[in-house]
Amino acid sequence: MTLKDKKIYKVAIVGCGRISGHHCRSITSVKGMEIIAVCDLIEEKAKEYGEEFNIPYFTNYHKMFKAIPEIDLVVVATPSGMHFEHGMEFIKDYNKHVIIEKPTFMRLDQLEDAYNEASNRGLHIFPVFQNRYNIAVQRVKSAILNKELGDIRIMNVRVRWCRPQRYYDMAPWRGTYSHDGGALTNQGIHHVDLLRYLGGEVDKVSCTMRTLGADIEVEDCVVATFRYKNSSVGSLEVTTAARPDDFEASLSIVGSHGLAQLGGIAVNELQIFTPKPDDCKRYSDDFLDLPDRGKVYGRGHNEMYNDIAAFLFDGIPYPVSKKDCLNTLKLLHGFYKSDELDAWVDVHSDSNQSERLGQKSETISSLYRAKVK
Numbered sequence: 001m002t003l004k005d006k007k008i009y010k011v012a013i014v015g016c017g018r019i020s021g022h023h024c025r026s027i028t029s030v031k032g033m034e035i036i037a038v039c040d041l042i043e044e045k046a047k048e049y050g051e052e053f054n055i056p057y058f059t060n061y062h063k064m065f066k067a068i069p070e071i072d073l074v075v076v077a078t079p080s081g082m083h084f085e086h087g088m089e090f091i092k093d094y095n096k097h098v099i100i101e102k103p104t105f106m107r108l109d110q111l112e113d114a115y116n117e118a119s120n121r122g123l124h125i126f127p128v129f130q131n132r133y134n135i136a137v138q139r140v141k142s143a144i145l146n147k148e149l150g151d152i153r154i155m156n157v158r159v160r161w162c163r164p165q166r167y168y169d170m171a172p173w174r175g176t177y178s179h180d181g182g183a184l185t186n187q188g189i190h191h192v193d194l195l196r197y198l199g200g201e202v203d204k205v206s207c208t209m210r211t212l213g214a215d216i217e218v219e220d221c222v223v224a225t226f227r228y229k230n231s232s233v234g235s236l237e238v239t240t241a242a243r244p245d246d247f248e249a250s251l252s253i254v255g256s257h258g259l260a261q262l263g264g265i266a267v268n269e270l271q272i273f274t275p276k277p278d279d280c281k282r283y284s285d286d287f288l289d290l291p292d293r294g295k296v297y298g299r300g301h302n303e304m305y306n307d308i309a310a311f312l313f314d315g316i317p318y319p320v321s322k323k324d325c326l327n328t329l330k331l332l333h334g335f336y337k338s339d340e341l342d343a344w345v346d347v348h349s350d351s352n353q354s355e356r357l358g359q360k361s362e363t364i365s366s367l368y369r370a371k372v373k
Contacts, residue, residue: 081179106358130300149255175216182218213241
């Protein structure tokens, strides 16, 4: 039996942080998909979602796969620095498709290795960039394609959020280059992705990073300028050192025919749209009808799982390809590499992989492995 012959695709989640419940709810909303198990090394976390969704929960994913071998897909929602190790383990040892939370993988070579391994086994990787689906983002995407904004001249990102020391002290992987990355990788990755999704490929970047608001090794303040291949320009400011609370997360576009600005907690508001100002209200979504955790993440996961189902059932290409995902990761690494060299960096150079981001730490990795039993 091939995957397309199946009527229900069975999904398990490994890693039960706050976003995992949102994955569970999104999966249950999609026809042809079923959440059948969750797993976390901390029993209380796994138990919470297991009981909420009335499904088995585990503290060891080896035991989970042995108990429920019919699992088709696994959501990898573990610390970012474990995505590659866990994803490869699920692909190679258990022959599962994987859905990888942001930022997908920490290093460019990891992404290449994971996709190659999956392809060789007839398996698939589905990256998570859910903010692309927001109706505000889609309205701006349409406006760019239809030339309502004219030619793009400037794009700007501002993320001014608050992550105090206690946030980083909650887990040993947080605030590390090996397993987290700083403000740009953890909090800013979706805006980095939207710079490409809306503006096209970035050619060169110049970036400065500093750590000013917490006692951590990674950056919590980032300022950058960049140039697109089409010669338009942009700027980026991302910080988690804002106090006392989250202040702003916006992306603005200056075009030859008008201006657009996206904002809100999850790029869910169309705040300015000069071609048709009335569209601001029509294409903004406050997520107030969603559960508390859903208000942070929006509706994009639902649409993402619909796209995964469309691929599995009907062969419709998943909208985030390997190349698409790779180019977002290249842009991310370009910012870090520029800071390391204190120079402009060619985003698509073979030598732009950061020395810091995704560096190995066996001490931390060992904390998040399940023992084979």
